[in-house]
Each structure stands twice: as C-alpha cells, then as structure tokens.
Amino acid sequence: MGSDVDNMMTFLRQHGNQRFCSTCLAFELTLSFQGVDSALATVGQQAALTESRGHCAICGRRALVTGCESNGNNGSPEERVLRLVLDHVGRFFCHACVARRLELNIGTVQKAVWGLRASSEVRIDDTACSGCGRSQFVLGGVLPQDVRKAIVTVLLTVANVLRR
Ligand SMILES: [Zn+2]
Ligand SMILES: [Zn+2]
DSSP, X not given: OHHHHHHHHHHHHHTTTOOEXXXXXXXXXXXXXXXXXXXXXXXXXXXXEEEEEEEOTTTOOEEEEEEEOOOXXXXXXXXXXXXXXXXXXXXEEEHHHHHHHHTBOXXXXXXXXXXXXXXXXXXXXXXXXXXXXXXXXXXXXXXXXXXXXHHHHHHHHHHHHHHO
C-alpha cells in the first residue's frame, strides 16, 4: 500500500500540471479503481492535488481528473478553504462539498481543514452540511472578534434608539 502511494506521488509529480482520469491512473499504476481512490486521498494529504472536470492527458476524455495543484495565483489550499468559509459565514460545508467547490482532492481538503482547526475564524461542527444536506463533520467560518463586537454595538444602539 505504501508503495502504491509512492508510485502515485512520483507519477503525478513527474507529469507536472497534467491531469488524469482514474481509469488511466489505474492502468498506468496497475491499481484497482478503489486503489486509485485511496492512493489519491493519501497523496492529497501530502501534496496539494487538484481534482476537477476536465480532459484527461492520456485518453483525452472529459472526466473527473486529478493532478498536482500548480501553486500559483490561488493561494495555498488552507487559504482557499478559509476564504470559502469566510465568504459564506453562517453556512457549513462538509469535506466533500469543500473539495467540489474548490476543485481540490479530498485528502488535500482534509489536511487543510486539519491545519485550520485551531484558527479562531473557523468552526468545526457535527451538523448538516449546507451544500449536500448530509449530517457530518462540517466546517464554517466565524466572524472575527472585532466584526462581531461592531455588530453587537450597532444592534445595541438601534435597540436604545427604538426604546426612546
Ligand atoms: Zn484518461
Ligand atoms: Zn456536503
């Protein structure tokens, strides 16, 4: 199993920013589909992988394709996950929904969430996902302390005005 992961990592690294479908990855690395999935999830925790719909570099078919994340303009997976939840404060997303929205591999999302768990801007909860509705471990953004304080101040002011 360890060597399947190593082989997958080596293969994806060697092919830079090319993306591949699971059928071709299974064939190239002589793995079962399940083997490809679990190897990709493990590799994704070690290296940032992107997963999106696109054309496979080998067979050319349009499918869900995976490759190394080209760490360019988008920021690190952690930054992107944080930006997503802060853009949707009040909503919660499971790992699968975060992965789909950000076009990231599930392992890469898990690692990013793990890295964010201590952040005061993020809340991890066990409730229904705002994306798929399933109840599971979800991640949501929390407004920064000063923003919350400002909102409370405004509400108190409004309440005082109304009372007069
Ligand atoms: Zn393919
Ligand atoms: Zn979900």
